[in-house]
Amino acid sequence: MRHPSTSSSSTTAAGGGGGGGSGGKTNTSTTTPCCSKVGLKRGPWTPEEDEVLANYINKEGEGRWRTMPKRAGLLRCGKSCRLRWMNYLRPNVKRGQIAPDEEDLILRLHRLLGNRWSLIAGRIPGRTDNEIKNYWNTHLSKKLISQGIDPRTHKPLNPDSPAEDDNKNKLSSSKFNQNLMPYADQNIVTPSLELEPVVSSNRIPVMNKGNGYYYQGSNQMLANPNPNLPNPEFSGLGLVRSINNGVGNEEDDEVNYCTDDVFSSFLNSLINEDGFNSIQHQAVQQQQQQLNGIVPCGSSDPLIISSTPTPPQNFTFGAGWDIAPIMSSGSALNHNEQLKRFHDQVDKKF
DNA sequence: AACCCTATCAACCGCCATCTG
DNA sequence: CCAGATGGCGGTTGATAGGGT
Numbered sequence: 420m421r422h423p424s425t426s427s428s429s430t431t432a433a434g435g436g437g438g439g440g441s442g443g444k445t446n447t448s449t450t451t452p453c454c455s456k457v458g459l460k461r462g463p464w465t466p467e468e469d470e471v472l473a474n475y476i477n478k479e480g481e482g483r484w485r486t487m488p489k490r491a492g493l494l495r496c497g498k499s500c501r502l503r504w505m506n507y508l509r510p511n512v513k514r515g516q517i518a519p520d521e522e523d524l525i526l527r528l529h530r531l532l533g534n535r536w537s538l539i540a541g542r543i544p545g546r547t548d549n550e551i552k553n554y555w556n557t558h559l560s561k562k563l564i565s566q567g568i569d570p571r572t573h574k575p576l577n578p579d580s581p582a583e584d585d586n587k588n589k590l591s592s593s594k595f596n597q598n599l600m601p602y603a604d605q606n607i608v609t610p611s612l613e614l615e616p617v618v619s620s621n622r623i624p625v626m627n628k629g630n631g632y633y634y635q636g637s638n639q640m641l642a643n644p645n646p647n648l649p650n651p652e653f654s655g656l657g658l659v660r661s662i663n664n665g666v667g668n669e670e671d672d673e674v675n676y677c678t679d680d681v682f683s684s685f686l687n688s689l690i691n692e693d694g695f696n697s698i699q700h701q702a703v704q705q706q707q708q709q710l711n712g713i714v715p716c717g718s719s720d721p722l723i724i725s726s727t728p729t730p731p732q733n734f735t736f737g738a739g740w741d742i743a744p745i746m747s748s749g750s751a752l753n754h755n756e757q758l759k760r761f762h763d764q765v766d767k768k769f
Numbered sequence: 770a771a772c773c774c775t776a777t778c779a780a781c782c783g784c785c786a787t788c789t790g
Numbered sequence: 791c792c793a794g795a796t797g798g799c800g801g802t803t804g805a806t807a808g809g810g811t
Contacts, residue, residue: 462805463805482796482797483796484796484797485795485796485797497796497797498797498798501797501798505798534800534801535799535800536799536800537798537799537800548798548799548800549800552800552801556801
């Protein structure tokens with residue numbers, strides 16, 4: 420294996436980066452000036468180059484990448500400088516082993532966001548999108564596959580899994596679901612109004628907004644790889660904030676306040692759905708134990724629910740989130756379309 | 770020792786959204 | 791409103807390290 424801290428300092432001849440992918444997009448012959456590498460150095464950065472770049476940015480600040488190399492005296496293209504800074508030289512970039520709690524969070528976030536590496540990285544301090552992407556491709560996707568889970572959809576590779584039955588008919592044949600929607604959590608269900616927020620084994624209300632409850636589908640997806648680990652929310656890791664932070668107040672709504680915090684809180688609510696499921700599981704266990712006379716009724720932990728879990732109350736999006744129509748009972752939209760609209764809004768916001 | 774295979778990850782690419790004039 | 795410039799993103803590549811034969 421290549422040691423992370425040494426490879427980039429390699430002074431070996433050109434090589435390093437790959438030939439570049441198509442990105443799956445329409446190929447055009449146009450190239451930006453930055454992409455023309457005439458006379459520019461490529462491949463691994465040398466310690467000298469790193470020093471020059473770091474010194475320059477520390478003095479002049481980030482930005483204006485296109486012209487930076489010239490100003491800094493580097494024979495690199497702006498993109499290369501930016502990438503090097505963002506992924507390696509920038510302060511606070513954490514390297515080394517991904518901790519189990521980070522891995523857990525990556526899994527949760529990927530289930531919710533799909534391959535939105537920058538969004539995922541934005542919620543894991545010190546980790547870059549490139550690093551997370553690499554870790555996903557080299558570790559986590561294989562890990563999921565070995566567990567019989569499709570890393571792209573976070574659904575069982577075996578389509579006959581009983582956990583799927585509830586939504587299978589609605590989802591499995593969807594081309595949108597299979598191809599157009601790499602986002603992972605395709606079991607999110609937006610029920611119609613007449614549906615009460617009834618909790619079943621695989622349909623958990625996560626949040627509500629106005630008329631609609633937001634359901635989380637199969638709870639067997641993304642089993643916590645380390646059940647002994649607390650949910651980051653409650654672990655003091657500071658990786659995610661409490662959902663209570665996301666309680667939308669009228670003030671915010673009035674000023675059309677739709678910020679990262681709003682989305683962040685919403686995301687947290689989704690992330691913590693796993694914790695929610697875990698809590699539910701604990702509750703079931705507790706009830707069982709109570710029936711067996713093992714433990715006294717009640718729990719000092721306010722997060723431990725007693726019987727029927729209730730969705731987080733009072734959660735709201737900022738005004739910029741047009742979630743109500745998505746959740747609307749009268750909507751003729753099927754689930755996939757609703758979910759797609761939600762993701763579209765995610766895209767628009769971020 | 771030499772070769773092969775696999776895993777890793779830095780760096781590259783094209784595309785797209787946003788910014789700016 | 792438009793066009794060009796710029797920044798940022800996700801997909802992909804390939805050099806390298808290390809283990810196996």
